[in-house]
Amino acid sequence: MDAKLFAALNDQINEETYSAYLYLSMSTWFEANHMSGFAGWMKVQAGEEAKHAEKVIENLQARGHQPVLKAVAAPPNQWKSALDAFEAALAHEKHISACYQRLVDQAYELRDHASVAFLSWFVTEQVEEEKSTDEMVQKLRLAGESIGARMYLDGHARKRA
Ligand code: OFO
Numbered sequence: 001m002d003a004k005l006f007a008a009l010n011d012q013i014n015e016e017t018y019s020a021y022l023y024l025s026m027s028t029w030f031e032a033n034h035m036s037g038f039a040g041w042m043k044v045q046a047g048e049e050a051k052h053a054e055k056v057i058e059n060l061q062a063r064g065h066q067p068v069l070k071a072v073a074a075p076p077n078q079w080k081s082a083l084d085a086f087e088a089a090l091a092h093e094k095h096i097s098a099c100y101q102r103l104v105d106q107a108y109e110l111r112d113h114a115s116v117a118f119l120s121w122f123v124t125e126q127v128e129e130e131k132s133t134d135e136m137v138q139k140l141r142l143a144g145e146s147i148g149a150r151m152y153l154d155g156h157a158r159k160r161a
Pocket of ligand 1: 015016019048052093096126129
């Protein structure tokens with residue numbers, strides 16, 4: 001594999017691990033603020049992100065490389081509201097989608113079709129990730145200041161766990 005593409009994919013391990021860390025942090029914030037349904041939703045999401053990191057690691061290994069794990073930044077741990085946290089999660093997912101778009105462009109330029117095929121799973125996955133996070137954002141916007149509506153959504157989010 002091209003050295004620059006290896007470096008970019010290796011960095012993506014860090015992006016995915018940070019995603020897991022960020023959502024775990026959001027989960028702790030929700031739990032501390034008595035919204036255990038959203039906390040469970042975020043914990044499941046964190047688990048998926050950790051699996052994404054493993055997927056990238058295993059792909060690099062399959063291509064004969066040793067991944068190099070780097071330090072993971074500390075995520076924020078305070079949000080203004082459930083909506084604020086989900087909006088931050090959606091912004092983060094958009095950032096991750098942009099990372100994969102760049103990786104696919106890079107793989108195409110190199111005519112590395114194995115990487116293009118590998119990355120296409122993430123491109124599809126990101127559509128789903130943005131959709132499910134945006135759904136929460138939209139519902140929380142509709143709930144507005146209604147505590148009852150927000151508690152209903154919290155209960156609904158619990159079903160994901
Ligand atoms: Fe949220 O999909 Fe991985 O990062």
